[in-house]
Amino acid sequence: MQPDRHEISVSVNGTAYRRNVESRMLLSDFLRHELLLAGTHVGCEQGVCGACTILLDGAPIRSCLMLAVQANGHELSTIEGLASDSGELSPVQKAMHEHHGLQCGYCTPGILMTMTAFLKQNPSPSEEEVREALSGNLCRCTGYQHIVDAMMAAAQAMRASAP
């Protein structure tokens, strides 16, 4: 059987890409292996761990549960796009750093993408809401408390700097 290939155009962090991909290539593998954006991590490839979470048209999704060909015409955001071009961390990244929200860092890209979208929609979350929002991202290291602290601090910092 000839490989089934498709021409796709996607925008990732504002940059447009055109590639020819095999239909069975997962979006997570496309980002990592084709675009060499290896910041998106892959843990379980069955939707459970959340390491591969990216934003599809602004909403967090599992990139391991989508085919690259399905992303045709869509806008993606990944961890590589969070810091500014000059390297300044986003408020959520900064808070994770300051509150020791990561140890090995494996889960971190997925958590940052999930929570960046969450805090945009919920600028004043309760701790309970933050925990609920984090429920789809597993972390083997931190025990979550520092991540929750970081998110509460990030929300506050973002509110303080909002116009």
Next chain:
Amino acid sequence: MKPAPFKYVAASSLDHALTLKAEHGDEARFLAGGQSLIPAMNFRLARPAVVIDINGLDELAGIAHGPTIRVGALTRYCALERDSEFLDSCPLFADALPHIAHPQIRNRGTIGGNLSHADPASELPALAVAMEAQMRLKSAGGERRLAASEFFEGSLTTGLAADEMLVEVEFPALPPRSGACFMEVSRRRGDFAIAGLATIVTLDAEGRCTKVRLALCGVGETPVDASEAAAPLVGHACADRPIEAAAAAIRAAIEPAGNVHASADYQRHLAGVLAQRAIRTAYQRAANAA
């Protein structure tokens, strides 16, 4: 690459999708939210020769309100969660949706994919049975309706023929003075239920039950309709005796198989506890709705 090779087609219309399905039958799978199909393909438990992507078919997504609430098969969980009119008219969803997986998965997963997948531990098949939903099935050759109680035939098995698509789910609006409640026990937030229970209680003007619907998930090969077992409630106001009698009848009516997380006895026990709690809550909500 994880999935086995397949031919991918993005359907350009419903007719296109149905024609392809008629042509390829069981060799082809519709791709909706992909939140069950893609994991199965990643493990090569599913190896469809043709994947028909229906995500571009906007006509399959959306909620039409009215005496019958019509939900397009491609309506995603996140769209259901955000539609307050829908949550008011189908309140079991307000209770159940937060239990389905995680926000990221609810951004993709669809009602039609969920019901077609027919996981016996899933919440929504039990909701569809409790709410007496009708499934609208379409093929290139025609269209038919199937009651939820007939749609679910076994674990991961439905009444969908090889050339059919579930296009819409119809939920009759609840009668006045009705209250609904869904509850479940799972090991962690977002996991499939060890046991879950959906009930709708309708009261007369004096607060006595005139009708009860009750279905369980996670305790059988299909969602289990235990409305008959709950019938001792009919004629009674909210009181311990009839509720305990109904719970005992529900425990006796189900045949859970047990699994790695729970023995059959434990599942049966949970069903009884959930029945009492959910029925009480449904009575209260019905009284408040009056």
